[in-house]
Amino acid sequence: MPSEVITVSELNRRVRASIERALPLSWIAGEVSNLTRAASGHVYFTLKDANAQVRCVMFRSRAQLVPWRLENGQQVEASALASLYEPRGDFQLNVEALRRAGLGNLYEAFLRLRDKLASEGLFDDDRKRELPRYPRRIGIVTSTQAAALRDVVAAFARRAPHVELIVYPTLVQGTEAPAAIVAALEAATRRRECELLLVVRGGGSLEDLWAFNDEAVARAIAVSPAPTISGVGHETDTTIADYVADRRAATPTAAAELASAGWFAAAGELAALASALSDTMEDRIEALMQRLDLIRHRLVHPAQRLATLGQRLDHLAARLSAAGRTGSHRRSSRLQGLQLRLRPPPLAEQRRRLEHLGNRLGRAFAAAHALRSTQLARLNSALAALNPQATLARGFAIVRDEAGAIVRDAARLAPAAGIRLQFETGSAAAIVTKTFPD
Template sequence: MDPLLNDPNIFSVSQLNAQVRQMLESAFSEIWLKGEISNLSKPYSGHWYFSLKDNRSQVRCAMFKGQNRKVLFDVTDGQQVLVRARISVYEPRGDYQLIVQSMQPDGLGAMQLAYEQLRSKLAAEGLFAEQNKRPLPQVIQRVGVITSASGAAFHDITAVLKRLAPSIQIVLYPSSVQGELAPSGLCQALTLANQRQEVDVIIIGRGGGSLEDLWAFNNEALARLVADSQLPIISAVGHEIDFTLTDFAADYRAPTPSAAAEKVAYGVHSLSQRYQQLHTRLSQLSGQYQHNWQQKFQYLKQRLNNQSPLRQLQVRQQQLDEYSQRLQRALSKDLQHRHQICQHLEQRMYQASPERLLGQKSVYLAQLRERLAMASNNHFKNAQNRFSRTIDQLRALSPLAVLARGYSTIQNDSGHWLTHIKQFQPDQTVTITLQDGQARAIVKSTNEQSVPNLPDSPKN
């Protein structure tokens, strides 16, 4: 027996594809990728299969229906998208592919560019200059809050102030913080607060969200009002990583609405250094803690994905979709072939149709009738012409015609034609036929004279 047959280092194709899939999925957890969608297929199973490409390369992608149901826009070929996916291998074919977890239009680049351009413009005007920032008051008795009355930001600010500084009064200037009407609402609330002059400081902000959600705080008119405000303003928009034009224009930026409330409660000068130390330490510990748990989570998640029945079910579903598409193509091809055969038989049946043959024979019969009529007419005309020529010939040969030229015929009493002088007898009664009648005559005498012989007529 060949010893290579028992070598554990020899892989089957299935084992190789499984190992490659595990290595890829272990090496890459999740990645963000942008590109253009092409060859999009949406079979009846509800899963999506497509390619993501740029100007030089492309990669196969699959997005199962549990994930593509969360996509809120219509996905079409040629669309630029941003996807979050994990790398895998479709083992039955050995194809390297991406399993897409989420998708969004690649439109954030234009919005970010508009943000950067407006920020550069306002910064060049000195709107964000540090020398223009107003210090926060040492003692704060009343704080104005510009945000949504039903939002989490107002609840967080109220909870922190009640816990740390319950003596501080809160005045709410309600406004929508998201949508088309949000910028005008925020501007009206800030204008009203400056007109009333009833608070010591203003907190303006909202909870975290996407760039689109926070876009109202990137409004140019609002940024100018914040910079020109008579009251000191603390901006608390989104989370710590979110920066808006309102943050740059405000006198102080808090990373969160809760942090803004803490700033008001403890005061800028007393808490600044301590806050920075705690923030730095907390960020380090949080980052380390998050990193450790993220690694553990990714390890457990990878193990779960490798052993998950859902993963196996997705592979089988992808195989089923492939077989379904192949079956549909085969059925379509067979149906087209049978349709061609049917058309061919239908053409043959039409060629052999009694009705069609009868029509052809009818046309042929009509042609024969027409030819017969023409032949009969021609034959009649030819016969009539021959008859006319014969009549003319008969007329030319008729004795009457000869008589009309001055000749006459002579008959004896027995009715015999007398053509030679020898046939005449003296005192013989004869009948002379002329052109217009007959005359009776008696022969008195005969005188035979020699008549010159005429040449015989040529024979045909």
């Protein structure tokens, strides 16, 4: 007999754990049927093929990431984890992601081409060119019927309406799209009329965007003489065209914004400068108006001005007349004083004054002569004391080396050196035989 009795719940729990351990996350292909969308957002359906079927559940957080509307009859590939719904004991697949059938092969082809072009250096950053900051003519490679074109035109109308846009029409979806895109790029290259090229398309599935994963399209973008911006799909979409273009934009609108960034920034700066200029002009006008008001208050009627000037003239005339009288009286008094000073004194008085001045001059001359004689004797004595000839007269001699420089230190002389001795009278040449310390 069995040693352990378990409940149905425990049985289902162990079965679920065993299934999930044994079967890892896998891609499973099949046809969708019995599709049900619950109010909670969860999606329930059956995945079947010709011989079998299995129940599937895709929870809301995963279902809302599916980029297309799931319908019955669609062939899909589900990334799913095999499990067991314990309350009913139903075997089911917990679906993590969905893709249309055949996308696995497309993705593998995408990876192979990406690696091939990367190995050739087409994605290297050092070959990416700088975008022109102020392009005046921009080419757009897209379909004339695409919403992407309307988005790009609207973005330029909003941000840089003066920029000339040239459309190179092409198919952007289907088997003929790659050749059409290449032809449009070659036309742009041949005409060389644009400073910048935008390659754009709206969002879609991997199959819808596959034309931009074509090798010929990638190489045509790579050899374009004008810098290129790729704006294909939505933010989550990435194509080979994005890798090879000089810049990648998340959407067509983002591509237009990137291409017009310089003009848009310049417009903002211009608006700021215009505002600053307007404020400066207003301040200047207000200052001039205040000055005008001040001048207007200071401005008087010419008649009043003439009357004021007349009164001032009368006042100045009166002051001039008074000043003339005062000056004339002052000059008369001064003239009388000068006349009294110029009248010569008596002859006897002048003789006495002359004798007195002569005596003062004699005494001053004698005193100055005695002072100068004393100073001269003192300077002569000092000069005689400093005269080197007087020193030589006392028995001393001046020693000079062969260069004629005076020798003050015997240590400077080497044996056998020639010296010259200067005496009070005459000089002599000598040879040093030995020097003695002090």
